[in-house]
Amino acid sequence: MADFHLEAKVVSRGAGRSAVAAAAYMSCSKILNDYDGVQHDFTRKQGLVWQQIFLPEYAPAEWKDRSVLWNAVEENEKTKDSRLAREFVAALPIELKKDEWIALLTEFIQRNFVSEGMCADVCIHDTDGHNPHAHIMLTVRPLDEKGKWQYKTEKEYLCVRDSEERGFTAAEFKAARADGWEKQYQYKVGKKKVYMTPSEAETHGYERVNKYPKSTKYGRQNPIAVRWNSEEQLVLWRETWANVVNRHLELGGAEVRIDHRSHADRGLDEQPTIHEGVVARALEKKGVVSDRCEINRQIRRDNAFLRELKAQMKKLAQTARNTVPALAEAMEALRGKLIIFRYQVLRSQSGKRRITNNLAILRPDYERYVGIVGKIKDKNTERKTLLAEKKATPVLQMRKHKELSARIAELTEELEELRSEKSRLLQSLDYAEDTSAEVIRKDISAMESMLENLSRQEQKYAAELDSALKEYAGLEEQGAEVDPDELMTQRLAIRTETEKDAASHVKSAYGDQYQPLVMSDAKRDVAKMLGEETERKSVREQLKEKRPEQKAPQSQKRRRDEWER
Numbered sequence: 001m002a003d004f005h006l007e008a009k010v011v012s013r014g015a016g017r018s019a020v021a022a023a024a025y026m027s028c029s030k031i032l033n034d035y036d037g038v039q040h041d042f043t044r045k046q047g048l049v050w051q052q053i054f055l056p057e058y059a060p061a062e063w064k065d066r067s068v069l070w071n072a073v074e075e076n077e078k079t080k081d082s083r084l085a086r087e088f089v090a091a092l093p094i095e096l097k098k099d100e101w102i103a104l105l106t107e108f109i110q111r112n113f114v115s116e117g118m119c120a121d122v123c124i125h126d127t128d129g130h131n132p133h134a135h136i137m138l139t140v141r142p143l144d145e146k147g148k149w150q151y152k153t154e155k156e157y158l159c160v161r162d163s164e165e166r167g168f169t170a171a172e173f174k175a176a177r178a179d180g181w182e183k184q185y186q187y188k189v190g191k192k193k194v195y196m197t198p199s200e201a202e203t204h205g206y207e208r209v210n211k212y213p214k215s216t217k218y219g220r221q222n223p224i225a226v227r228w229n230s231e232e233q234l235v236l237w238r239e240t241w242a243n244v245v246n247r248h249l250e251l252g253g254a255e256v257r258i259d260h261r262s263h264a265d266r267g268l269d270e271q272p273t274i275h276e277g278v279v280a281r282a283l284e285k286k287g288v289v290s291d292r293c294e295i296n297r298q299i300r301r302d303n304a305f306l307r308e309l310k311a312q313m314k315k316l317a318q319t320a321r322n323t324v325p326a327l328a329e330a331m332e333a334l335r336g337k338l339i340i341f342r343y344q345v346l347r348s349q350s351g352k353r354r355i356t357n358n359l360a361i362l363r364p365d366y367e368r369y370v371g372i373v374g375k376i377k378d379k380n381t382e383r384k385t386l387l388a389e390k391k392a393t394p395v396l397q398m399r400k401h402k403e404l405s406a407r408i409a410e411l412t413e414e415l416e417e418l419r420s421e422k423s424r425l426l427q428s429l430d431y432a433e434d435t436s437a438e439v440i441r442k443d444i445s446a447m448e449s450m451l452e453n454l455s456r457q458e459q460k461y462a463a464e465l466d467s468a469l470k471e472y473a474g475l476e477e478q479g480a481e482v483d484p485d486e487l488m489t490q491r492l493a494i495r496t497e498t499e500k501d502a503a504s505h506v507k508s509a510y511g512d513q514y515q516p517l518v519m520s521d522a523k524r525d526v527a528k529m530l531g532e533e534t535e536r537k538s539v540r541e542q543l544k545e546k547r548p549e550q551k552a553p554q555s556q557k558r559r560r561d562e563w564e565r
Contacts, residue, residue: 005091014081047127328490348458
């Protein structure tokens with residue numbers, strides 16, 4: 001089913017990434033990065049469906065070659081933390097075909113990026129036929145009419161005239177200087193360094209400290225780049241993507257639609273799924289249960305379950321009348337929903353306790369494991385250094401050799417102890433001996449995500465439980481207008497069946513994950529919430545009180561008949 005996903009990333013040297021490497025990866029090609037001389041070869045990667053480069057009007061024609069385009073980007077960026085490109089990963093609707101994907105991508109890219117002056121490199125991937133998506137890489141510098149890169153930020157000099165300070169770029173300063181504006185430089189005034197204009201410093205005979213004029217900290221940003229980098233623009237792109245996809249879904253005859261808004265903005269109680277990623281899905285294909293995929297399966301089951309329950313409760317509210325049979329059926333059906341909601345709350349709380357306990361054990365053990373790994377690394381480095389030093393030490397330096405050998409032997413023994421401790425720790429945590437710290441960290445992160453998910457689930461069903469209790473109270477008010485004994489008698493007659501239906505409903509939704517003991521606790525809790533023990537007792541007492549009154553005339557008649565006989 002079509003799903004909205006438009007993930008925005010930045011390709012930055014500061015994060016250790018390369019625009020050439022990113023382009024080679026998504027195009028499954030081999031490209032040499034002229035900036036650092038690294039050859040990036042992804043020709044063995046599978047799943048490339050289509051690729052295309054879109055250029056604005058003023059871009060050089062040779063940039064149609066992916067290698068030329070991204071090497072030109074790398075060459076123009078000089079700093080070690082430069083932002084090289086912007087990347088979008090967009091989910092494509094499986095309801096459409098390849099030609100329709102190309103049409104909607106072309107429309108979206110031409111309208112939103114190329115028309116703004118960006119160069120766009122787009123590739124469609126679909127490795128398994130179930131996860132079609134597009135990678136869109138965009139240049140982050142605007143182009144001028146001559147096809148040259150514009151600035152991201154421009155130096156802005158803080159100039160002074162008549163005690164007024166104002167910022168000017170280099171081009172602006174040429175005109176501003178004729179109007180009496182002067183740059184400011186640092187001059188030595190006693191033991192201090194003070195910014196002032198050259199004309200003022202000359203009158204006092206101060207000595208200039210350096211040649212760099214005073215300027216703003218970050219310079220003046222290109223207004224086009226500022227708009228491209230804004231949160232407002234990202235929201236607009238997400239909305240436009242949803243509109244374009246929905247239009248093409250409609251043209252393709254598909255009934256489904258996507259929505260870029262969050263569940264909260266749409267007023268939905270349903271919980272959104274999390275991003276799974278190719279690694280999680282690859283694990284699932286191999287038969288390994290992925291935490292992320294399992295979380296999403298649970299979220300989808302919960303959402304479907306909640307939609308069904310809400311529909312049933314709405315139907316019950318519409319059909320409940322002041323007649324005893326209808327009212328009894330409505331109250332017992334709603335009671336069954338209360339049991340289901342309470343089951344969900346208890347199940348969430350149980351899962352939270354289990355995960356919290358596991359984290360309480362895993363987190364300190366993980367910190368201990370990281371410490372052991374760090375010690376092993378440090379001691380290995382020291383041992384290698386000493387081995388090299390021993391090898392370089394002349395044989396005649398016996399004392400030095402002996403000291404080095406002793407320390408190396410000591411380190412070897414310590415390393416063996418640390419490795420044994422690491423092995424025991426991993427074994428106690430049910431991990432393989434070659435498990436890295438990153439794997440454990442990811443497991444902790446997945447458990448924390450599951451804990452958050454269970455907390456949201458608990459809050460959601462607790463709110464539904466409160467809402468159902470209020471609705472039940474409304475039905476009780478209706479019940480006050482009818483015979484309470486008759487109402488309770490009819491309710492008790494169908495209660496066993498409605499409780500079985502509630503348990504069967506939960507069991508069919510969760511299969512092997514159904515927990516009978518939790519269901520038993522849910523029934524007990526709902527009975528307490530509704531005060532049923534007291535209610536049943538009062539009904540029994542009323543019945544006992546009425547039985548003698550009804551049988552008295554019959555016994556008197558029997559005694560009279562016997563006397564006459």
